[in-house]
Amino acid sequence: MRIVILGGGFGGLNSALWLGEKLQDSHHEVILISDKPEFLFRPSLIWVPFGSRKIDDISFPLSSTLEKAGVQFILNKVEQIFPKDKKVVLQDQTTLDFDFLVIATSGFPDYESIDGLKGNTSSIYHREDSLKTKERIESLKSGEPIVIGISQGNPGPSIAYEFLFEMDAFLKQNKIESLITFFTYEEELLDLSAEKASKRLEKHMEEKEILYYCNVTLEKVDEEKIYLSNGKSIPYSFSLILPMYRGADYIFNSNHIEHENGLIIVNHHLQSIKWDNIYAVGDAILIKDMPMLKNGRAAELEGHIAAKNIYSQLQGEPPKEEYQDSLLGLMELGTDGGMFMVKYPTSKLASSFFEWASDGAIPHLMKIAYEKYYMWKLS
């Protein structure tokens, strides 16, 4: 049997390594296809615009890691999938047959979902945008108003909080006097996280005198102002706004795969709701009855679940592993160190949770240590 994994990030690489090691001495074949030759530790993109990390510090080549695990690597871009014929078409027009498929090509910021947002916001989602944002930040001058925000439907809000606090620290270090305004669609600051985290964030915002609005939607953006549902129109010279996600372009070119805005709809086993040999993991997915925070840890867990379920199917058994949402997060707080957040369901129905948050220098050091450990473990 041939298992093909699309995407060499958190979800795809972890699926591939698990299956590669498990199936090393078998007649099964594991192939990973990615459009980039490296794995990129995207959580550390938060530091790239402020000069404390270079892209080379937070990436490593996929080929040697995959080779050690017995996984074949193909550097190419996926253009289309044919679920019924079990084929993947690549950019160079070659096709590849599969028996099982794991889609792990992530979600992409859907800037077109908000009127005027495209072209009027900076981004730190990928390597190229982080480097472009770095150039823009290096030219910031006192008096330029800054808006940082999270628009409705964004599934990874902590990225905006980290950027906000790093920006505040950068302005202070460089003696740039600019007003920052923050907004979010969340009812309270980071409200899908631990309850204590919201309270601590409120305290940090007040101490840093950052003006913020919760529970607002972003109505439109033009070259000078952003317009919120509470009637405020806020002038900006620099903005970083997180939108909802959409799936990779090739999903829109592929027929017969159930998706919403390109995000693959899966069940709790992470199987496509239409095809039981197609799995999807990470930022690329949607589970209809489960509100999920998208992050690297979730993508890694999901990558392992999909791999284990495929392994069960190879043994002639049904998939057994199910995904349950939980949070174990480390977030930067600029001059105040970092924050460690935990939110774990205490019942299978996720009706009650164990919640905890702590901030200061130790979570910041833990975040750095985790980056180093992850890079060492996988490279």
Ligand SMILES: Cc1cc2nc3c(=O)[nH]c(=O)nc-3n(C[C@H](O)[C@H](O)[C@H](O)COP(=O)(O)OP(=O)(O)OC[C@H]3O[C@@H](n4cnc5c(N)ncnc54)[C@H](O)[C@@H]3O)c2cc1C
């Ligand atoms: C600034 C920032 C800070 C973050 N901070 C944290 C954090 O502190 N903690 C945390 O857990 N998460 C954090 N995240 C989120 C985390 O990085 C993502 O949730 C995670 O990368 C999603 O994993 P994935 O496997 O779905 O996608 P990715 O890791 O993005 O991998 C997608 C892969 O698919 C490949 N690909 C895409 N399209 C194609 C195609 N058409 N053909 C072939 N290959 C393709 C890409 O090259 C890539 O290899 C942060 C993200 C950002 C941007």
